[in-house]
Structures are given as C-alpha cells and as structure tokens.
Amino acid sequence: MHVIGTAGHVDHGKSTLVEALTGINPDRLKEERERQMTIDLGFAWLNLPGGETVGVIDVPGHRDFIENMLAGVGGIDAALFVVAADEGVMPQTREHLAILDLLQIQGGVLALTKSDLVEAEWLELVKADLAAAVHGTALAGAPMVPVSARTGAGLPELKAALQACLAACPARPDLGRPRLPVDRVFTIAGFGAVVTGTLSDGSLAVGDEVELLPDGLAARIRGLQTHKTKIERAAPGSRVAANLAGIDVAELRRGMVVARPGALKPTLLVDVHFRHLADVELPLKHNAEVKFFVGAAEVLATARVLGGERTPLGERTPLGERTPLGDAVSPGEALPPGASGWLQLVLAEPVVAAKGDRFILRRPSPGATIGGGVVVDAHPAERHRRRDPAVIARLETLARGTPGERLLQSLDALGPASLADGLRKASLDGALAAEAVTEIRADDGLVELEGEALVISRAAWARVEADLQAALAAYHAAHPLRAGMPREELKSRLGQDSAWPVTPKIFNALIAHANDRGRLVAAGAWVRLPTHQVRFAPAQQALVDKLLSAFRREPYNTPSPKDCAAQLGAGGQGEAMLSALLEQGILFQVSPEVLFLNETYQAMVERIKSHLRANGKITVAEVRDLFSTSRKYALALMEHLDAQGVTKRTGDERVLKREA
Ligand SMILES: Nc1nc2c(ncn2[C@@H]2O[C@H](COP(=O)(O)OP(=O)(O)OP(=O)(O)O)[C@@H](O)[C@H]2O)c(=O)[nH]1
Ligand SMILES: [Mg+2]
Numbered sequence: 001m002h003v004i005g006t007a008g009h010v011d012h013g014k015s016t017l018v019e020a021l022t023g024i025n026p027d028r029l030k031e032e033r034e035r036q037m038t039i040d041l042g043f044a045w046l047n048l049p050g051g052e053t054v055g056v057i058d059v060p061g062h063r064d065f066i067e068n069m070l071a072g073v074g075g076i077d078a079a080l081f082v083v084a085a086d087e088g089v090m091p092q093t094r095e096h097l098a099i100l101d102l103l104q105i106q107g108g109v110l111a112l113t114k115s116d117l118v119e120a121e122w123l124e125l126v127k128a129d130l131a132a133a134v135h136g137t138a139l140a141g142a143p144m145v146p147v148s149a150r151t152g153a154g155l156p157e158l159k160a161a162l163q164a165c166l167a168a169c170p171a172r173p174d175l176g177r178p179r180l181p182v183d184r185v186f187t188i189a190g191f192g193a194v195v196t197g198t199l200s201d202g203s204l205a206v207g208d209e210v211e212l213l214p215d216g217l218a219a220r221i222r223g224l225q226t227h228k229t230k231i232e233r234a235a236p237g238s239r240v241a242a243n244l245a246g247i248d249v250a251e252l253r254r255g256m257v258v259a260r261p262g263a264l265k266p267t268l269l270v271d272v273h274f275r276h277l278a279d280v281e282l283p284l285k286h287n288a289e290v291k292f293f294v295g296a297a298e299v300l301a302t303a304r305v306l307g308g309e310r311t312p313l314g315e316r317t318p319l320g321e322r323t324p325l326g327d328a329v330s331p332g333e334a335l336p337p338g339a340s341g342w343l344q345l346v347l348a349e350p351v352v353a354a355k356g357d358r359f360i361l362r363r364p365s366p367g368a369t370i371g372g373g374v375v376v377d378a379h380p381a382e383r384h385r386r387r388d389p390a391v392i393a394r395l396e397t398l399a400r401g402t403p404g405e406r407l408l409q410s411l412d413a414l415g416p417a418s419l420a421d422g423l424r425k426a427s428l429d430g431a432l433a434a435e436a437v438t439e440i441r442a443d444d445g446l447v448e449l450e451g452e453a454l455v456i457s458r459a460a461w462a463r464v465e466a467d468l469q470a471a472l473a474a475y476h477a478a479h480p481l482r483a484g485m486p487r488e489e490l491k492s493r494l495g496q497d498s499a500w501p502v503t504p505k506i507f508n509a510l511i512a513h514a515n516d517r518g519r520l521v522a523a524g525a526w527v528r529l530p531t532h533q534v535r536f537a538p539a540q541q542a543l544v545d546k547l548l549s550a551f552r553r554e555p556y557n558t559p560s561p562k563d564c565a566a567q568l569g570a571g572g573q574g575e576a577m578l579s580a581l582l583e584q585g586i587l588f589q590v591s592p593e594v595l596f597l598n599e600t601y602q603a604m605v606e607r608i609k610s611h612l613r614a615n616g617k618i619t620v621a622e623v624r625d626l627f628s629t630s631r632k633y634a635l636a637l638m639e640h641l642d643a644q645g646v647t648k649r650t651g652d653e654r655v656l657k658r659e660a
Contacts, residue, residue, distance in 0.1 A: 001238040002166045003055035003198050004046075004357075007100055008082035009090035010061035014111035015042065017082060018058045020149035021159065022046045026058035039065055039628060041072040041183055043196070043239065045227035049156075049162045053227055055198070055239030056080070062094050066099075066369065070360055070512040071183045071254055071296040073099065077169045078106035078236065080162065081139060085146060086117045088126040089133045095369055098277055101137040102372030103358045107169055108142045116148035136570045137219055171499070172237030173286025173412065176462035178202030179352070180240060180258035181295030182212075185249060191223070193249040194393045195258060196241045203466065204242065204258070205233040212504060213257045214266030214350035219247040220515070233470070255297030257352040266350035271342065271377040271384075271395055272359065278338035280370045281365075285334045292345055292359040294375070300364065307331050307392050308341015340373070342395050344384050353378045360659070374399070401430045404439030410444075411457040415500025416509065419452040449509040456510075464510055465519055467494060472520060472529045475643065480535070481576045483583040484521070484528030487511070534580050541552075543568050544577065548586070548597070555600040556629035560593055591636035604637060605646070612647070612656040619653050 006014040015038050019025045026042025027033055042058035057076060059069040073079075079100050083093055100108070110130060115123060124638040127144055134140050142160045147154030184196040204210070208221045223243035226230050234240040242258060257264065270292075276284055284290075284303060292301040308329035337342050353359070353375050361370040376399045384391045401409070403426075410425035412419065423433045440446050440457075447461040448454075456464070471493045486551055494510075495502040502510075515522045521530050536544055547567050551558055559567070564587075565574035581587045588601040596604070607626065624634035638654055641647040647654040 002052070002077045002169060003057060003075060003237065003239055004080050004166070005057040005076035006059055006080045006082055006107075007069070007073070007096040008061055009084070009087070009092040009096075010037065010063070012061060012082045012084035012090075012093075013086065014061060014080075014082045016060050016149040017080070017111060017113055017147065018042070018044050018056055020152070020155060022056060035296055037062060039541070040068045043184075045239070046159075046162075047158055048166075049658050050163050050167075052163070054162075054166060055227065057198075059096075059238075060095070063092055063095070063367075066092070066095065066367070067291070067293070067298060067362070069096070070099070070263075070293040070298070072611060073103060073105070073239075074078065074181060074293075074295050074358070075200055076105060077107070077172075078162070078165050079105050079139065081108050081110050081134075082113050083110065083144070084114045085126050089129050094133060094279075097133060097137055097139065097492070099360055099369060099372070102275060102277075102360055104374075105138055107165045108139045108455070109165055110142050110144045111138065111154075111156065111158055112144060112146040114148065114150075115146035115153060172200060172235075173318050174203065174236050174459065174463045174466075175201045176459045177263050178204050178236070178259060179264065179295075179354075180204065180242065181297065181352075182252065182254055182256045182258065183296040185252040185254065187249045188243070188600050189224045189546070191243050191254055193219075193244045193247055195237070195244060195252060196240055197233050197258070198427070199236050199238055199240045201236060202260075203233055203235050204240065209261055210244070211261040211263075212243075212244075212252065213259055213264055213352045215251070215256070216266075216542055217247055217251055218261065219244040219258075221245075223582065233466075255295070255299075255351070257295060257297075259352070262521060264352050264354070265379065266352050267378050268347045268350050269383065270345050270347070270353055270375050270378050271375050271380045271398075272345060272375050273340070273395070273399055274303075274308075274335070274343045274361065274371055274373040275340040276337055276371040277369065278334050280337045280368065283334035283336045284370060286332045288452075289364060290345070290370070291362040291364050291374075292347065293362065294353045294357055297351045301345040301361075303361070304344040304346065304384070305329065305332060305335055305340040306344055306395070308335050308339050310336060310339045323547070327400055342376075344380065346383070355497055390625030394463045403436035403440060404443065404445065407436040408440055408445055408457050408459075411455065412460055413499075414453050415460065415498065416449055416456045416506045419446075421643050422455065424551070441449070444617050447513070449513050454506070454509050461513075464494070465514060468510070468514055468520060469529065472527065476529060476532045479576075481580040483534060483580070484523070484532065487522070488526050490527050532571050534584060535578075535609055536577065540573075540577060544581065551587075551595075551597045551600070555597060556604075556627040556633060558595055558633075560597060561589070561595055564595065590640040594633055594636040605641070608637075608641070609646070609656065612654070617650075617653040617655050618647075 008014055015027050022044040024044035026044050027038055032039050036244045037058040044056040046054050046056050057072040059072050066566055098290040143539040145154055145161050147158050179201050180197040180199050182195040182197050186194050206221055206224055210219055219241040221242050222245040224234050226238050227264045286305040288303050290301050290303045292299050310327050329335055329341055355378055357375040362369050376395050407422055411422040428436050445458045447456050491507045511522050514520045521528050565578050568574035568577040585598050587595050589595050603637045624631050644656055
C-alpha cells in the first residue's frame with residue numbers, strides 16, 4: 001500500500017502527467033477545468049507493471065494554492081517531482097522541493113515533462129540545473145526521467161522508476177492507533193458524509209466506532225473504499241474514503257482526524273524542532289505569528305523561540321548535535337534564516353499531532369514557506385519559561401527517543417524475540433535497559449508469549465492478531481464446510497506477509513497465545529475463529545438428514561463413502577459435506593470403504609469388548625452374526641480395532657489387547 005504525490009511549479013504538466021499515467025483526470029472542479037489550473041488536491045490511482053496499485057495525489061503548483069498542496073503531501077511515500085523541460089527550475093520547483101525535504105519524504109522520481117518541446121542539448125542543461133537544485137535534499141540522487149504526456153515517450157520508464165522507488169520504501173508501521181487526517185469531505189446522495197485521507201498508524205474497518213478530532217464528534221464507519229473499490233478493512237499507508245454514519249457533513253472539515261474514540265487527544269501546545277529555510281529573507285522573531293501545517297490541518301500559532309543554533313547556510317544539523325561552526329541562538333532571540341532550533345508553538349485552535357509528525361511553518365502574509373521540522377512533544381505540560389536550560393536538554397533527549405521507545409522500535413523490527421535480544425539491538429544496557437523495560441511495561445507495550453524468552457511489542461501483536469483473524473475469516477468464507485484452516489496453511493499464510501521469519505517455535509507460541517485469549521480456537525491440526533461453525537444450507541441439510549436416516553435404518557449395513565458423497569451432491573459438494581460430517585464426528589470411518597454413525601461405532605466397540613471380556617476371544621464370523629451384518633463390515637471393524645490396539649489377532653481369532 002503506497003501513495004505518491006506530485007509536486008512542482010505551476011503549469012509544468014503534473015495533472016496532465018497523472019492523467020497520462022492513470023487515465024484519470026485529477027482536476028475534478030469545474031473551475032480547474034475552465035482555468036486549466038489545479039486549485040485543490042486531486043486523486044487518482046496507478047497500476048504499476050509489477051501489479052501494485054498505488055494512490056496518487058495531484059497537487060496545485062500555483063503559489064496561491066500552496067496551502068492546499070500542504071494538506072495532501074503529509075502522508076505520501078514518494079514524490080513524483082515534475083519539472084517542465086522547456087521552462088526548467090522555477091520558484092515553486094524550489095519551494096515544493098524545500099517542503100518535501102522538510103517533510104523528509106524519503107524517495108521520489110524526477111519527471112522532466114514536455115520533453116517533446118525541447119532539443120536534446122537543452123534537456124541536458126535542464127537536467128544539470130535540476131541535479132544542482134535537489135543536491136543536499138531528500139530527493140538528491142533520485143532518478144531523472146524525461147517524459148511527454150503528449151507523445152507518451154518515457155511513460156513506461158517513469159512507471160518502472162516509480163516501482164523501483166516504492167519497492168525500496170518501507171511499509172507504513174501499524175501502531176494499532178489509526179489516524180486518518182481528512183483532506184476531503186463530501187456527500188454521496190443516499191449514503192451521507194464521506195471523508196478521504198491517507199491512513200497512518202493503524203487500520204480501520206467497516207463497523208468501527210470512531211471519533212472526529214479535535215471536535216470529539218462520534219461516528220461509525222458505514223463503508224470503506226480504496227481507489228473506488230469497496231473494502232472491509234483499510235491498511236495503514238493506503239488512500240481511504242470512509243462513509244460515516246451518525247454525523248452531519250456540515251460538522252466535517254479538512255484537517256480533522258478520524259481516530260478510535262479516546263485514542264488521541266487534541267493539543268493547543270506543541271514543542272518542535274524547527275529548521276528555518278536558508279533562502280527566507282526575514283528572521284523568525286520570538287512570538288511571531290505563523291501558520292502551522294500538520295497532517296491535513298492548518299492552524300495559526302505563535303512561535304516561541306526556546307533556543308537554537310546558527311548554522312552556516314545550507315548546512316544541516318542533525319537533531320540535537322552541536323556543530324562547532326554554529327553559535328547559539330538564545331531563548332527569545334530571533335532565529336535567522338538557515339538556523340535551526342527548538343520552538344514552542346502556541347496554537348490558536350486545537351489540532352491532533354503526535355510525536356514524530358513532520359510539519360511546515362508559513363508566514364501568514366505575505367504568504368511564504370519559512371521552514372518546518374518534527375514534533376518532539378505533542379503534549380507539553382506547560383508553557384516553557386524562556387530561560388530554562390533544562391527544557392532544551394529534555395527536548396534533545398525526547399527527540400532521540402526514550403529508552404522505552406527505542407526498545408519498542410527494535411522489538412518491532414525483530415518480531416517475536418527474547419527481551420534480551422531486543423535490548424541488545426537497541427544498544428540499551430545497565431540502568432537504561434532497566435528503565436526501558438519499566439517504561440514499556442508501564443505503558444502495557446509488551447506481550448509475553450513465553451515469559452521474557454519470547455516477547456513481542458503490543459503493536460506487533462495487534463498486527464499478528466489481525467492477520468490471523470483475517471486469514472481465518474477468508475479461509476472460512478472459501479471453505480464454509482471445513483471445521484477450520486489447516487495449521488500448516490495458516491503458518492505459511494502468516495509467513496507471507498510477515499516482516500520477520502515465522503519459525504515453527506514462533507508460530508506455535510503465537511497460536512497458543514491467541515488461543516488463550518479466545519481470539520481463535522486451535523484444536524489439533526485445525527485452527528478456526530471462535531465464531532465459526534459448519535452450517536449446511538437448508539437444501540444441503542435436507543440431503544444430510546436423508547442420508548443419516550438411511551444410516552439409522554440400517555446401522556450395520558451402511559452406504560460406502562462414495563455412495564454417501566453421491567447422495568449428498570455433485571461437483572465436489574458431496575465430498576466436502578461428507579468430510580464435514582466426519583470432522584464433526586457425526587460419522588466415523590473405520591476403513592476406506594466403511595462408515596458408521598459415530599454412536600453406532602461406539603456401541604459396536606462396547607459390545608465386542610464385553611463379548612471378549614466374557615468369552616476371551618471372537619472371530620470375524622461371530623462379529624458378523626452379532627450385528628447381523630456382512631463379512632465386509634465385520635472384517636473392516638476388526639482390522640480397525642487391531643490397528644487401534646484394542647484387539648490382537650491370533651490366527652482366526654481376536655483377543656482383547658488391553659483395557660482402555
Ligand atoms: N507539449 C506538451 N504539453 C504538455 C505536456 N504536459 C502538459 N502539457 C501542457 O501543459 C499545460 C499545463 O499542464 P497541467 O497538467 O495542467 O500542469 P500542472 O502542472 O498540473 O499545473 P498546475 O496544476 O496548475 O500546477 C497544459 O496546457 C498541458 O496540455 C507535454 O508532455 N507536452
Ligand atoms: Mg495540475
């Protein structure tokens with residue numbers, strides 16, 4: 001599940017390229033089609049040659065609409081960065097590039113559009129210019145592909161480059177805490193309110209009760225779609241349209257977040273690490289008014305400068321690291337262009353944000369992007385006093401991650417592992433290790449599968465549980481007459497989607513834990529959902545009743561398995577129903593050719609045993625006469641009892657081998 005977003009200067013051919021790639025015109029507004037200019041976000045989906053379908057967000061390039069662009073780029077995995085070959089690098093080429101870099105969008109492809117309009121020599125000049133522009137940014141080294149939407153040249157190469165870029169892109173983590181930042185709201189006649197967005201941190205399913213933040217409105221998910229296809233469950237990282245019941249569309253707006261009730265809290269105060277763009281003209285003054293963009297939300301804020309580093313132009317400072325060249329920016333001082341530092345943003349309205357979220361700041365008027373960075377504390381306890389060195393020390397530690405967070409990260413990557421391995425991978429020992437364990441235990445972040453010898457993070461466990469249940473539900477739907485899914489099949493199914501190896505030891509521990517928690521039932525070679533029951537359709541049940549009454553009429557002269565299957569239905573149905581009757585223990589098979597009702601079989605065994613206890617021995621002929629049946633049935637039963645170790649053959653006779 002991936003989402004890509006376009007970016008680039010106005011009129012450089014982004015929307016035309018999206019339509020050439022996907023067949024979908026992303027400009028859906030009448031005004032956009034009339035003005036031939038994108039105003040708001042557009043959505044499409046692209047089938048890659050490898051079979052993956054990826055979501056596409058098309059953004060406006062015009063500088064007047066850059067704030068609409070910001071509502072869409074937050075959740076993308078990779079950029080489709082567009083530069084028109086005839087015009088080359090332009091102001092919003094640079095501004096969009098800066099935004100993608102501040103948001104740390106990790107990959108992308110550089111498409112040189114309108115290549116049909118230029119000569120080869122000119123194209124080389126534009127390429128060199130673009131390579132210089134992306135130097136030192138998140139898109140440095142991204143492949144450059146000349147294309148023409150007009151002639152179709154380069155489109156297959158572009159798709160291949162996008163595919164390679166996404167293949168290298170890690171899957172979005174499932175933290176069991178879904179968030180859908182709403183980037184579009186509309187109604188569908190007869191269905192009501194629909195919100196769309198790029199889902200992160202967890203999955204959503206039809207029927208889920210949800211909350212719309214920051215307002216705290218309750219709703220229920222009535223339907224879900226991705227790429228206009230109905231789905232039951234949406235995975236993190238996918239484009240999602242959610243039809244909401246119990247809410248009025250007038251209450252909804254872009255920037256809201258759909259989440260589980262109570263899972264997230266809106267905030268009016270965030271502590272951030274901020275990078276001020278080097279080519280901005282003015283310094284960022286303490287208490288300056290800014291626009292804060294996070295997720296799909298936009299809110300006015302006052303920026304309080306807590307401290308920072310004056311770094312040389314263009315040079316990047318890794319979080320918290322002091323460069324010898326930079327001298328400090330004191331609390332309350334203005335942050336000059338090119339500097340980075342710690343801000344506390346006092347928000348005019350509540351938003352939903354989480355630690356680690358990337359954000360952008362813009363100056364309200366005249367509008368300009370001035371920088372961005374990462375949320376370090378989404379719920380600081382208080383307004384920080386300006387001259388408190390402990391505040392920055394704490395933020396630096398938070399930015400690196402608490403010991404517990406570092407342990408959880410390494411456990412998430414390892415899958416089920418020993419606690420000791422998790423600590424080793426996170427390079428935590430001594431007091432830090434103890435602190436990490438205490439912290440994640442306090443947050444209930446650890447699931448013990450086998451004490452400390454095999455643990456898994458709570459979030460990874462939630463994923464495993466959801467995968468197991470989805471695999472079983474799919475199996476039951478495909479095989480309604482089977483008692484359950486074969487264990488081995490479930491194991492390989494789980495292994496297919498897993499980021500870590502599913503060894504027999506790990507699989508058994510996972511299944512045992514899920515079984516103990518009542519999430520599934522593991523019985524012998526079968527695993528099923530607790531709710532699964534083999535139920536025959538009425539017409540099938542009538543055939544079963546008829547067959548069983550034949551067994552009751554002649555309990556010892558029973559139809560063969562082949563006859564039974566034929567009576568139960570053609571085309572494989574009869575065989576499947578017969579297996580179900582055997583699995584349910586209604587019928588019992590003593591040999592490939594002989595079946596009895598289970599109760600008949602039990603009674604026969606008892607009668608033979610008591611005969612043996614009384615007489616010491618029995619022959620096949622005596623068994624035959626005991627039940628007034630034929631030799632075929634008597635022989636099959638006795639050979640079965642020999643094999644079971646109930647009887648032992650000596651010559652023509654059988655004796656009791658042992659008392660059960
Ligand atoms: N010759 C030629 N013209 C193109 C090509 N791609 C786009 N155009 C033209 O360029 C103009 C702008 O294209 P759009 O796709 O609307 O550009 P955009 O980047 O989406 O513009 P905004 O969304 O407003 O930022 C249109 O007139 C297109 O027909 C191309 O490959 N070759
Ligand atoms: Mg456009």
